[in-house]
Amino acid sequence: MDITSLLRKNLESIQEKIRAAAERAGRSPHEIRLIAVTKYVDVPVVRQLVELGQRALGESRPQQLWQRHALLGELPIEWHLVGPLQRNKVRKTLPCATWIHSVDSLALLADINRIAGELGLRPNLLLEVNVSRHPSKHGFPPQMMEEVISQLENFPDVAICGLMAMAGVEGDLEGARRDFRALRQLRDQLAPLAPPRVSLRELSMGMSGDFEIAIEEGATMVRIGSALFEGILKEHS
Numbered sequence: 203m204d205i206t207s208l209l210r211k212n213l214e215s216i217q218e219k220i221r222a223a224a225e226r227a228g229r230s231p232h233e234i235r236l237i238a239v240t241k242y243v244d245v246p247v248v249r250q251l252v253e254l255g256q257r258a259l260g261e262s263r264p265q266q267l268w269q270r271h272a273l274l275g276e277l278p279i280e281w282h283l284v285g286p287l288q289r290n291k292v293r294k295t296l297p298c299a300t301w302i303h304s305v306d307s308l309a310l311l312a313d314i315n316r317i318a319g320e321l322g323l324r325p326n327l328l329l330e331v332n333v334s335r336h337p338s339k340h341g342f343p344p345q346m347m348e349e350v351i352s353q354l355e356n357f358p359d360v361a362i363c364g365l366m367a368m369a370g371v372e373g374d375l376e377g378a379r380r381d382f383r384a385l386r387q388l389r390d391q392l393a394p395l396a397p398p399r400v401s402l403r404e405l406s407m408g409m410s411g412d413f414e415i416a417i418e419e420g421a422t423m424v425r426i427g428s429a430l431f432e433g434i435l436k437e438h439s
């Protein structure tokens with residue numbers, strides 16, 4: 203099969219699984235957005251994916267996001283930064299990324315807010331929470347979130363839209379469900395404490411191995427890489 207046919211087949215299969223998982227959970231599939239994480243493939247494959255209609259793309263490394271944003275500037279892509287953002291990379295990232303999923307400290311949030319104001323931008327942000335408390339994972343400690351939410355009035359130049367998390371241990375599906383459920387419960391607990399213009403409606407959780415579980419637990423954004431590029435990765439990269 204050529205790359206376009208493989209991509210189309212993988213994309214349709216993921217969309218079908220998203221629909222089925224939403225239905226199992228009594229949710230509308232329209233509540234769930236697929237973010238295609240393109241870090242594993244080269245730019246021509248990314249281009250084909252966009253031509254198949256996939257507009258929301260994610261990268262985990264800021265430099266790669268900058269490069270691809272520049273190379274694919276003529277395409278109607280909505281870029282999501284899903285991996286860690288170092289404070290010295292905020293200024294170059296903001297003009298490229300519509301969404302940043304990985305805000306994991308108040309210092310980073312303050313920098314993003316200040317630079318967004320200077321640049322006249324209003325990025326959409328998610329606060330990453332280390333729900334599994336796994337030391338290798340990024341994110342605010344869950345017990346710090348009430349304090350973080352109480353400070354959000356101080357950041358008028360960003361749109362804080364929700365929370366993001368990764369499951370603690372890859373391949374442990376029961377653990378993943380526990381982590382995703384913990385993120386949703388945390389969101390439900392924090393939502394009434396948020397300032398009036400802040401809505402925590404988005405939950406970015408779930409990757410190739412656990413996105414169906416994440417949808418059952420309330421994900422509104424799933425970040426999928428390897429499942430989308432199955433059959434393409436090995437032969438072509």
Ligand SMILES: *Cc1c(COP(=O)(O)O)cnc(C)c1O
Pocket residue numbers: 239241262284285409410411425426427428429
């Ligand atoms: C790579 C990555 C993904 C996608 O992972 P897959 O398991 O390949 O689907 C999702 N989120 C983040 C933060 C990533 O770095």
